[in-house]
Amino acid sequence: RFDTPVVIRTTMRVSHSKGVVTLGERPPVPKEVGPFPRTQKKYVMTAMWARERHPIVEERLKTLAAYAEECPLNRVEYRDRKLGIITSGITYAYVREVFPQASVLKLGMTYPLPHNLILEFSRSVEELVVVEELDPFLEEQIRALGVKVRGKDIFPPCGELLPERIAELAAEVGLLPAEGVPRPANQAPEGLPARIPVLCPGCPHRSTYFVLAKLGVPVAGDIGCYNLGCLPPFNAQHTMGCMGASVGVLHGMAIAGLPERAVATIGDSTFFHSGMAPLANMVHNGSRGVVIIMDNGTTAMTGHQDHPGTQWTLHGQPANVIDIEAVVRAMGVEKVRVVNAFDVREVEDGLKDCLAYEGVSVLITRGLCVQVSKAHGGTYWVDENACIACGTCFRLGCPAVVKSEARNPKTGANKAAIDPTLCVGCDVCRQVCPVGAIHAPEGKEER
Ligand code: SF4
Ligand code: SF4
Structure with missing residues (x-):
């Protein structure tokens, strides 16, 4: 009727809510699509035609304002x-x-x-x-x-x-x-300890942030579950602006002459969404820095949607898979390492190797999101007698690693224990324990 785009703006509270809705009538979408209209003056907004179009838009606003007076909304x-x-x-x-x-x-x-x-x-x-x-x-x-x-x-x-x-x-x-001021219906009792959001047990990003925290490098982050790397125990992400910004910020760090070697962390989905253009920019301009593409095979944070690197379209149809490694090599990145995200040493070695490189390097940490793979490698356990309460495993931020009542008699520090209801057996905590006090379940081979 008005030949106008319509924007429906949802607010945060609506976006974060769910409930039963009654759907109205859904008019069928016409199947037949005619030829594309060659109305260039409307669709090509080059300067000369944009000038002609402006009065039309202003007139349309007046018509819409008149409609707003009677609009049932x-x-x-x-x-x-x-x-x-x-x-x-x-x-x-x-x-x-x-x-x-x-x-x-x-x-x-x-x-x-x-x-x-x-x-x-x-x-x-x-x-x-x-x-x-x-x-x-x-x-x-x-x-x-x-x-x-x-x-x-x-x-x-x-x-x-x-x-x-x-x-x-x-x-x-x-x-x-x-x-008359109403009280909130469900008010939490006072004095409850705060529970900060954490990566899931078995999350493939855990090892990367553990290593980043250990090496203490500046990290330009991006949007996804891995943004949790900015929180304790890692505190290992130092910027986050918008999707794809990590790579651009890393480039900015290099241009500004940052004396330290810096890193960008970006998920596979975000890389396809908006990480490729800034990476091309880095390569083209001879920049320096490590881009870690955390490839968990899904778009985890927003509900596990597929993306160009996965095997399915959003409609569940088989898709053409775009290989991230091939893409970054084709873009001219010469230093590319692909590591198993669940192997802490591989991640650390790969990162150190990339950090030592003079130009732009890419480290792909590959490991499926545990919410997609539903992998369960058995329940791990801590040998309390062997544990020296060094706290290293706590620095992984795994919700399944908890403090035991037992303490180191010399330091008084709590030893570690593993909550069997939460552990999914990803093996990462076992790898970081310096005294081998964490064990896989019986029958599972320890690497
Ligand atoms: S193996 Fe360790 S790090 Fe992995 S889920 Fe279990 S307790 Fe957490
Ligand atoms: S890393 Fe090993 S020794 Fe250190 S607290 Fe954890 S289980 Fe104990």
Whole structure:
């Protein structure tokens, strides 16, 4: 109808929620696709045609603004007219919970705004408030209409506006009686120790971050489960901006003349998504640094989607597999090492070898995500008599490695134990124990 792209913006709380939804009618998608329209003036945004296109876009915005006035996504719910609230998205649900009596203008379409609807609503209520998360996007536009409205002076721009917080802040300025502030339904008891997120037992990234922490090199990180390498016990990732940024930042470190040898860590999926272009840039410009491609054969963090390096398409059809090693060699990387991610020594030797190289090198640490492979190599155990409580295995950050009640009589430090309900037998802890106190289950050969 409007010949326009539509963006549906979901907020964090919606993206992190799940529930039962009732689907509406789904109109069939036309199977027949006609020839591609040769409307270059619309689809080729070169300068001369972009100038011609601009007035059309402006006109379209006016048409959309008129539509916003009648669009059923924007609706007024009149109740008590002492307080009127303008809101949109998930905050509408919070507002209904916290102010069940207030009149509400719910904006389902937030650009362009329905000016007349807003003006009419503002005139129909005694006090007008905007409740929106983060920046005052709605509030500033409403103010620009000459409407007296409150918003960010009550609900600050930082942090999430959950119902309890909205209620608390509203009570502070008298929009709610103090005694009406609801308490969170599921409040954790006070004094519980914090549980930081950790890599799963059997995660193939564990050995790499253990080695990176041991060598103490600067690490430009990327987005994926391996971002957990920035947290204790590793503390071995020092930057993370956006997908693919690790390789570009590594290049920047080299250009800036960083005296240390530096490393970028990037997952296989992220490498395909946005790591190849900066790697080409590094090679082309004769840069220096080690790019570790942590190939766990999936896109783990977002739910194990396939990617160009896996055997299946997202629709479960057989796919053409793109070989990461072949790609980086074809891009001109001369120093390429491929190691078993579950072999700590291989990872360490490979990394040291790459760090010693003068130019751009790539270390591919290969090991399937344990949530995909479901591999279980048996339950490992610690010989308490042999354990000297050196703490090395704790530095792996495996949730299955726990402190035993037993202590080293000289140092008083806790010895290690393995939680059999969590261990999946990846063997990594056994490899790092300096005194051989960790053992594979009976019958499994120890390398
Ligand atoms: S073998 Fe060791 S590192 Fe691997 S899951 Fe078990 S306890 Fe954790
Ligand atoms: S690495 Fe070995 S000796 Fe050190 S705490 Fe762990 S089990 Fe004990």
